[in-house]
Amino acid sequence: MPDLLEIRNLRIEATSYPPGEPPRDVVLVDDVSVSVAKGKVLGLIGESGAGKSTIGLSAMAFGRGGVRLTGGEIVLNGRDIRTMGAAGLRALRGREVTYVAQSAAAAFNPAKRLMEQVIETSLSHGLMGRAEAEKRAVMLFRKLGLPDPDNFGSRYPHQVSGGQLQRAMTAMALCPKPDLVIFDEPTTALDVTTQIDVLAAIKEAIRDTGVAALYITHDLAVVAQVADDILVLRHGKKVEYGPVAQIITDPQEAYTRALVSVRSIDHAEKPEAPPVLSVQNVTARYSGTNFDVLKNVTLDLPAGQTLAVVGESGSGKSTLARAITGLLPPSQGRITFAGRSLSANLQSRSRDDLRELQMIYQMADTAMNPRQTVGTIIGRPLEFYFGLGGEEKRKRVQELLDEIEMGKGFIDRYPAELSGGQKQRVCIARALAAKPKLIICDEVTSALDPLVADGILKLLLELQAREHVAYLFITHDLATVKAIADKIAVMYRGKVVRYGSKTDVLTPPFDDYTDLLLSSVPEMEIGWLEQVLAHRRMESAGN
Amino acid sequence: MHPILKLVAQRLALGLLLLLAVSLLIFLGTEALPGDVAQAILGQSATPEALANMREALGLNQPAYVRYFQWLGGILTGDFGTALTNGQDIGQAIGQRLGNTLFLAACAAAISVPLAILLGLLAARYNGRWPDKVISGLTLSTISLPEFVAAYFVIFLLTQVFPIFQPVAMVFPGMSFWERLNAVALPVIVLVLVVLAHMMRMTRAAILNVMQSAYIETAELKGLSPMRVIWQHAFPNAIAPIVSVVVLNLAYLVVGVVVVEVVFGYNALGQYLVDHVAKRDLPVVQAVGLIFAAVYIGLNILADVIAIIANPRLRHPK
Numbered sequence A: 001m002p003d004l005l006e007i008r009n010l011r012i013e014a015t016s017y018p019p020g021e022p023p024r025d026v027v028l029v030d031d032v033s034v035s036v037a038k039g040k041v042l043g044l045i046g047e048s049g050a051g052k053s054t055i056g057l058s059a060m061a062f063g064r065g066g067v068r069l070t071g072g073e074i075v076l077n078g079r080d081i082r083t084m085g086a087a088g089l090r091a092l093r094g095r096e097v098t099y100v101a102q103s104a105a106a107a108f109n110p111a112k113r114l115m116e117q118v119i120e121t122s123l124s125h126g127l128m129g130r131a132e133a134e135k136r137a138v139m140l141f142r143k144l145g146l147p148d149p150d151n152f153g154s155r156y157p158h159q160v161s162g163g164q165l166q167r168a169m170t171a172m173a174l175c176p177k178p179d180l181v182i183f184d185e186p187t188t189a190l191d192v193t194t195q196i197d198v199l200a201a202i203k204e205a206i207r208d209t210g211v212a213a214l215y216i217t218h219d220l221a222v223v224a225q226v227a228d229d230i231l232v233l234r235h236g237k238k239v240e241y242g243p244v245a246q247i248i249t250d251p252q253e254a255y256t257r258a259l260v261s262v263r264s265i266d267h268a269e270k271p272e273a274p275p276v277l278s279v280q281n282v283t284a285r286y287s288g289t290n291f292d293v294l295k296n297v298t299l300d301l302p303a304g305q306t307l308a309v310v311g312e313s314g315s316g317k318s319t320l321a322r323a324i325t326g327l328l329p330p331s332q333g334r335i336t337f338a339g340r341s342l343s344a345n346l347q348s349r350s351r352d353d354l355r356e357l358q359m360i361y362q363m364a365d366t367a368m369n370p371r372q373t374v375g376t377i378i379g380r381p382l383e384f385y386f387g388l389g390g391e392e393k394r395k396r397v398q399e400l401l402d403e404i405e406m407g408k409g410f411i412d413r414y415p416a417e418l419s420g421g422q423k424q425r426v427c428i429a430r431a432l433a434a435k436p437k438l439i440i441c442d443e444v445t446s447a448l449d450p451l452v453a454d455g456i457l458k459l460l461l462e463l464q465a466r467e468h469v470a471y472l473f474i475t476h477d478l479a480t481v482k483a484i485a486d487k488i489a490v491m492y493r494g495k496v497v498r499y500g501s502k503t504d505v506l507t508p509p510f511d512d513y514t515d516l517l518l519s520s521v522p523e524m525e526i527g528w529l530e531q532v533l534a535h536r537r538m539e540s541a542g543n
Numbered sequence B: 001m002h003p004i005l006k007l008v009a010q011r012l013a014l015g016l017l018l019l020l021a022v023s024l025l026i027f028l029g030t031e032a033l034p035g036d037v038a039q040a041i042l043g044q045s046a047t048p049e050a051l052a053n054m055r056e057a058l059g060l061n062q063p064a065y066v067r068y069f070q071w072l073g074g075i076l077t078g079d080f081g082t083a084l085t086n087g088q089d090i091g092q093a094i095g096q097r098l099g100n101t102l103f104l105a106a107c108a109a110a111i112s113v114p115l116a117i118l119l120g121l122l123a124a125r126y127n128g129r130w131p132d133k134v135i136s137g138l139t140l141s142t143i144s145l146p147e148f149v150a151a152y153f154v155i156f157l158l159t160q161v162f163p164i165f166q167p168v169a170m171v172f173p174g175m176s177f178w179e180r181l182n183a184v185a186l187p188v189i190v191l192v193l194v195v196l197a198h199m200m201r202m203t204r205a206a207i208l209n210v211m212q213s214a215y216i217e218t219a220e221l222k223g224l225s226p227m228r229v230i231w232q233h234a235f236p237n238a239i240a241p242i243v244s245v246v247v248l249n250l251a252y253l254v255v256g257v258v259v260v261e262v263v264f265g266y267n268a269l270g271q272y273l274v275d276h277v278a279k280r281d282l283p284v285v286q287a288v289g290l291i292f293a294a295v296y297i298g299l300n301i302l303a304d305v306i307a308i309i310a311n312p313r314l315r316h317p318k
Helices: A052-058 A086-092 A114-124 A130-143 A162-174 A192-209 A220-226 A244-249 A254-260 A317-325 A351-356 A374-386 A390-403 A420-433 A450-467 A478-484 A512-520 A528-542 B003-032 B037-042 B048-058 B064-076 B090-125 B130-144 B147-161 B177-210 B214-221 B226-237 B239-255 B258-264 B269-278 B282-310
Strands: A005-016 A024-036 A041-045 A068-076 A097-100 A180-184 A212-217 A229-234 A237-243 A275-284 A294-302 A306-310 A332-337 A357-360 A438-442 A470-475 A487-492 A495-501
Touching: A005 A052, A024 A041, A024 A052, A024 A068, A024 A212, A024 A229, A024 A237, A041 A052, A041 A220, A052 A180, A052 A212, A097 A162, A097 B214, A114 A130, A114 A162, A130 A162, A130 A192, A162 A180, A162 A192, A192 A220, A192 A512, A192 A528, A212 A220, A220 A229, A220 A244, A220 A528, A229 A244, A229 A254, A237 A244, A237 A254, A244 A254, A254 A450, A275 A317, A275 A470, A294 A306, A294 A317, A294 A332, A294 A470, A294 A487, A294 A495, A306 A317, A306 A478, A317 A332, A317 A357, A317 A438, A317 A470, A351 A357, A351 A374, A357 A420, A374 A390, A374 A420, A390 A420, A420 A438, A420 A450, A450 A470, A450 A478, A470 A478, A487 A512, A495 A512, A512 A528, B003 B064, B003 B282, B037 B048, B064 B282, B090 B130, B090 B177, B090 B226, B090 B239, B090 B269, B090 B282, B130 B177, B147 B177, B147 B258, B177 B226, B177 B239, B177 B258, B214 B226, B226 B239, B239 B269, B239 B282, B258 B269, B269 B282
Parallel strands: A041 A212, A041 A229, A097 A180, A180 A212, A306 A470, A306 A487, A357 A438, A438 A470
Antiparallel strands: A005 A024, A005 A068, A229 A237, A275 A294, A275 A332, A487 A495
16 A cells, blocks of 8 residues: 655756846755655754755645745545645645644634634634534643643634644644644744643544644654654754654664753863953843742852853843843842942943853844944944954954854854854854853844854854953753753743752752653654653642 | 834824824915905895994904804714705704715725735736736726726716716716616716726835845745735735825825716715815815815824734734
């Protein structure tokens, strides 16, 4: 019997419009062949730009923007869907193949109730009546662990949380009883503690409904929990394709081995030292609200070391950075920096206060002026703080570029011509140009692919050893924390729930929240998800 | 209180405040006009004594703020005063013409609004293809014609080439609804041609803007037909910008159609206003100006309220 989905020698192209050059055709996916049997899960893994989503959507013969399927066959249930007309594809989309997007928050229509959207496909394709479809939707809400499944559907998308929306989207995909579901990074935008629940719900739903799935992600540890087979992609080409156990435990290709062993940084924690930054009993709220987003936060950051602040979204990590930089003056508490008391308000800080405290952001893209060259961007703090100009400034910029391991050619380039990792390096160089004592790094590696992020972290550690700069490293990613921290503060709902040296914080006994957080980080190990869930069930039964 | 009621109450209060400010502006504007009303009524040959008596009779010797509050108080009790030129009660004169104005505007709106939205949806559906180009081309050429040209063209076509309608839109009390409808057919056609393009273009632009959203891709991946995607998923999220333009055009239909009224000899508010501006009949100008301002403000409040109601985040707070 042929498999449910067979993709043979797929080739996908698009037209690219590089600035200042004539448009040209680029190959996004080249000669990729995979098959998915009924009830099986194929994981598609690779960095951004590897062609994962493009291949996933090709199973619905859908190309985003100007993407064109130009070669090969996509055989679904025995028919080559590349040759089908628009009406045939409409009959197939939503009935045989459904799609779960990365950002469910954007993928749900804000103007319509969830139930309407979840059962819409079943009704418009005439698969079932309204009553039956609603019953099935409620059943799926229950199976996916949504609160109050009977009434969940009467809410609007903005009335439920991100994790719940992601589950609702899974229910929407499963409701018309498709043969194949495409999951496109369904847990990437979620907090790690939410991700594990959604992952478990998706896995269980796949198992119970017997549906086949394409599971797209950049996180090998996640896909190892749900997939039967894995296709590793790079630059639109196949790197390695095989059963999940083989890929994880016995990868054949160098690139796969690098993915499996990523986060290989070994960083020994430094001994105690006098603090460069000391936050004492800081409480802060946004104006116009009556809710403290930071509650009595006390922390010390030793000079030349790294304090990692971890927590889920909404825990107050970034607000802490805003309080330290003076963007959000705290209502109580004091902040001491380099031996002097920092004024709460940004406007009344001295130029040295500003210079010695720099920031790097998550989105390097939006943190740079797209109309300035790399040389201008890095040169600005040299002008502003040190009055450098002309040849002197250019020489110093080049030195900084050398420090961030970017060579000669970059000084006259524009941000748009750089890769994500290179952009973040330029932001680091700009921060370094001010010769700071402390750099606040706000999720600086979160938007980057694992291997690129790894490079950035190594660079940051080297720079720290050379320049003796301290980092306040804000992240939700515990692997990053383990890689680079000397001290760790775990934040939850505006409070520091655990604080100390890396070894102390990561050594049991844990408080409840830290335990939940640590045990939720996916490990590159088949069966990890089941073990964690079984362990949690046992504990809750024991209580 | 439900947040929507609160927002609506806020808008209404703001609208009333705005109307009050407009009434002051109208009063000050007419006050600042050069010329003397008494002189205008009595003519150049009036004796100084007669002029003084006339001013006394009209209350023009009182300070401006006293007259403002008298005028405002009168309007609040339904008394718009009397026209200087013919001594008619302004309230009565306006009442009948306002009815005619609203009838014409309502007929034009009943056709143009649904038609503009439908054409806008179709143009968005076939974005960049021939139906889009035909719709855009036609509506843009009708809006480019001056109203009186369009009016004469329509008169020529529908009374001379195809003698279907009367060239003059005479209405008088006692006409039946159907007779009225028949009478206003030509001005309605002209007004539809004039207001169609603006609303249609905005509908198209608002829909195309929403079509970039991720949830539209979700709808397409559900295998829904393009028209269903537009109607069910794009349109509900494009209501606010569409309504604001629709309302702007409705306001125009009420207050800005004097040219069309004149061409068709239709006895309505615009013509009445222009006549009395020419005669410097300030109480009439003030009263009609205030009514037009009230229509503008009221319709814009309506647009705001619809936009608020169309937003599920406000309608169903967390």
